[in-house]
Amino acid sequence: MAIKIFIDQGHNPSGHNMGAEGFGLREQDITYQVGVYLADLLRRDGRFEVRLSRNSPEEILGTSNASSLRERVYMANSWPADYFISIHANSNENPNINGTECYVYQSYTQAYFLAQHIVLGIVARVGTRDNGVRTNPSLYVLRRTTMPSVLVELAYLSNPEDAELLMDKQYAFADGIYRGMLRYFGLGMAE
Template identity: 65%
Template sequence: MAIRIFIDQGHNPIGYHNSGAEGNGLYESDITYMVGRYLADLLEKDPRFEVRTSRNTASEILGTDNISSLNERVTEANNWPANYFISIHVNANDNPNINGTEVYVSSLYSESYWLGDDVLREIVRRLGTNNNGVIIRPSLYVLRNTNMPAILVELAYITNSSDAWKLANQQYAFAYAIYIGVLNYFGLKPL
């Protein structure tokens, strides 16, 4: 039976509620949409997986405010029901020198933690971002309210010029790294 993975492309398009971070001329929702689309394409070509995405077009808007936007993503994953939930984001900081990749999970040494660790290692290995670790953050809505192991991947910092270049120009590479991280977690080889 195929493993069901729900990909949440974090945030709504710019100009709407819950639109995410901006930096270096880039918008978080544009990046998360494309990385999620590439990841979905990779998983759809692999018969070991079934996949759904939270945003099916770049212009799709979920919810009418921040909470309802987050709730729509979680509800769709729970109702499917997905086996795993991967939320894709990019980070931002007032200090433009802060950079790197991190993954948020709800608890230490859980299925989410080990999946997050495999995904993080593969992004760092393939993209050359700094490894900021797997961080326990049970307060995050999508981690707290999903009924399946869930990870929130912060690909890199949109406010750091080096990271922003990667976010703009290596979106497929980020998606492929997540895909390989997922395969590593399950002990699978690429087809």
């Protein structure tokens, strides 16, 4: 039976719940495209079934920040997905901070081990710094989903080197996530 993966491309293209910006890049555009690439990789692999939170670049979820998050969680829970992957790009006031990290609801869970593989997959494929896996039980999408859920912070829009990778290596980020997932599930590359 196929493993059901719900990919949430963080943030909306306009209006409420918009993401960070840096170096002329918008988080919501990067997360949309990386999510599409990841969905394509998973769909070509018959072992997975995939749904996206945003199916077009203009799609807006919810009518407020809270309802946008609620709608993403509802879509995953009602399917129901086996795993929830929320894709984001990070930002920090300090432009020297860079790298890839994942957030999970709690340590040493299935989500935590999946997140470890995702970080390693991105770092190996894209060359970002490994910031590891962190717990953050206050994040709505991690707290309210009923399946193992990982929030992926691809890299920092506020760091010039990371921003360049986010602009030029969107497919590689998706491929890194995919390869990390395969390792977590103990699966080889699809033929």
